[in-house]
Amino acid sequence: xxxxxxxxxxxxxxxxxxxxxxxxxxxxxxxxxxxxxxxxxxxxxxxxxxxxxxxxxxxxxxxxxxxxxxxxxxxxxxxxxxxxxxxxxxxxxxxxxxxxxxxxxxxxxxxxxxxxxxxxxxxxxxxxxxxxxxxxxxxxxxxxxxxxxxxxxxxxxxxxxxxxxxxxxxxxxxxxxxxxxxxxxxxxxxxxxxxxxxxxxxxxxxxxxxxxxxxxxxxxxxxxxxxxxxxxxxxxxxxxxxxxxxxxxxxxxxxxxxxxxxxxxxxxxxxxxxxxxxxxxxxxxxxxxxxxxxxxxxxxxxxxxxxxxxxxxxxxxxxxxxxxxxxxxxxxxxxxxxxxxxxxxxxxxxxxxxxxxxxxxxxxxxxxxxxxxxxxxxxxxxxxxxxxxxxxxxxxxxxxxxxxxxxxxxxxxxxxxxxxxxx
Ligand SMILES: *[C@@H]1O[C@H](CO)[C@@H](O)[C@H](O)[C@H]1NC(C)=O
Ligand SMILES: *[C@@H]1O[C@H](CO)[C@@H](O)[C@H](O)[C@H]1NC(C)=O
Numbered sequence: 322x323x324x325x326x327x328x329x330x331x332x333x334x335x336x337x338x339x340x341x342x343x344x345x346x347x348x349x350x351x352x353x354x355x356x357x358x359x360x361x362x363x364x365x366x367x368x369x370x371x372x373x374x375x376x377x378x379x380x381x382x383x384x385x386x387x388x389x390x391x392x393x394x395x396x397x398x399x400x401x402x403x404x405x406x407x408x409x410x411x412x413x414x415x416x417x418x419x420x421x422x423x424x425x426x427x428x429x430x431x432x433x434x435x436x437x438x439x440x441x442x443x444x445x446x447x448x449x450x451x452x453x454x455x456x457x458x459x460x461x462x463x464x465x466x467x468x469x470x471x472x473x474x475x476x477x478x479x480x481x482x483x484x485x486x487x488x489x490x491x492x493x494x495x496x497x498x499x500x501x502x503x504x505x506x507x508x509x510x511x512x513x514x515x516x517x518x519x520x521x522x523x524x525x526x527x528x529x530x531x532x533x534x535x536x537x538x539x540x541x542x543x544x545x546x547x548x549x550x551x552x553x554x555x556x557x558x559x560x561x562x563x564x565x566x567x568x569x570x571x572x573x574x575x576x577x578x579x580x581x582x583x584x585x586x587x588x589x590x591x592x593x594x595x596x597x598x599x600x601x602x603x604x605x606x607x608x609x610x611x612x613x614x615x616x617x618x619x620x621x622x623x624x625x626x627x628x629x630x631x632x633x634x635x636x637x638x639x640x641x642x643x644x645x646x647x648x649x650x651x652x653x654x655x656x657x658x659x660x661x662x663x664x665x666x667x668x669x670x671x672x673x674x675x676x677x678x679x680x681x682x683x684x685x686x687x688x689x690x691x692x693x694x695x696x697x698x699x700x701x702x703x704x705x706x707x708x709x710x711x712x713x714x715x716x717x718x719x720x721x722x723x724x725x726x727x728x729x730x731x732x733x734x735x736x737x738x739x740x741x742x743x744x
């Protein structure tokens with residue numbers, strides 16, 4: 322059985338090689354940012370020049386009710402990207418909802434307009450008002466611009482300013498994430514169709530081929546135990562996780578051979594132990610194997626989240642991050658991967674950034690050479706949890722996205738964490 326799998330893996334590697342590595346344009350690829358496609362080698366991510374690299378950036382949500390990137394009623398795409406660039410961040414985790422792709426399929430292959438999306442999410446009057454603000458700030462858009470075209474514009478500008486794009490499937494139904502009873506927690510939950518999810522990932526992986534900066538995709542944000550759905554809860558385990566991760570990774574790779582694929586763990590993506598420890602994916606006996614990703618085993622990256630914001634011991638925080646995820650970057654892991662902390666964050670007030678959690682991360686992350694994306698860029702949301710123009714007090718940017726909410730953090734510990742990670 323094992324032998325058979327290996328043969329299949331070799332066969333598809335050989336078949337995949339000519340299309341994924343066209344020899345004639347290798348040199349032109351080498352010359353052009355971002356020097357992709359990226360591959361992994363052990364705990365490192367490498368570009369086509371052989372250079373190791375990682376991400377140091379932020380989360381830009383596009384998965385809430387309107388289902389396109391936030392902030393555009395306050396600032397232009399160019400302004401926001403310039404703000405990200407100004408402190409030296411090199412990556413954006415751009416989140417999307419599967420519902421957007423479901424609606425494209427329901428609508429004969431055509432996405433709905435931002436006008437329609439805003440009216441659906443905000444109501445007739447406020448939808449019209451926010452639309453006119455978006456058009457005033459972003460004259461390249463019109464009422465008939467689609468949500469996907471907004472993603473395209475954001476991706477184009479990020480690429481132009483040489484910021485790596487990591488797409489993240491954040492949720493199925495477009496809304497604020499995440500809780501155990503939001504219907505998006507686990508396969509088979511109210512809004513979480515595994516088939517729609519796999520289809521949506523493939524769709525975005527394919528669509529993103531036209532974005533020069535797109536280098537990776539996260540299969541699913543913060544899988545968690547359903548608290549109000551017994552049928553879905555019954556399958557909440559590592560065995561089910563692996564079944565679906567293999568399907569989704571294959572769908573992404575079929576659609577776009579270039580992308581790195583990020584796997585996230587259970588309990589809100591706080592641990593991945595059986596994956597890197599090579600222990601049984603319970604309740605079955607099966608184990609994680611790179612052979613199950615034939616031809617693209619060197620595309621897999623692990624991501625974890627940490628929100629232990631009240632912790633008062635830096636060594637406890639380090640131990641938790643290490644034992645639940647970062648250990649995968651060490652030689653004591655059975656399966657070695659690059660690991661990124663794709664979410665962490667805290668209130669951007671005058672004091673919180675001085676606490677143990679924030680200051681510990683700003684030295685520990687560079688020391689591990691672990692990539693990261695902070696939650697969250699957004700200073701406000703079109704709508705969150707039913708409240709319009711929701712103020713995000715964890716936002717790096719202020720309410721109208723015009724400046725940093727807490728410049729002392731951004732220009733201080735944040736910048737040194739960034740430089741330490743990227744240098
Ligand atoms: C870069 O990655 C390679 C593996 O691809 C590794 O052997 C090497 O030590 C890394 N170099 C640095 C400076 O981290
Ligand atoms: C899956 O997508 C179809 C459209 O293709 C949609 O009608 C259906 O409601 C979606 N399923 C879920 C659970 O959202």
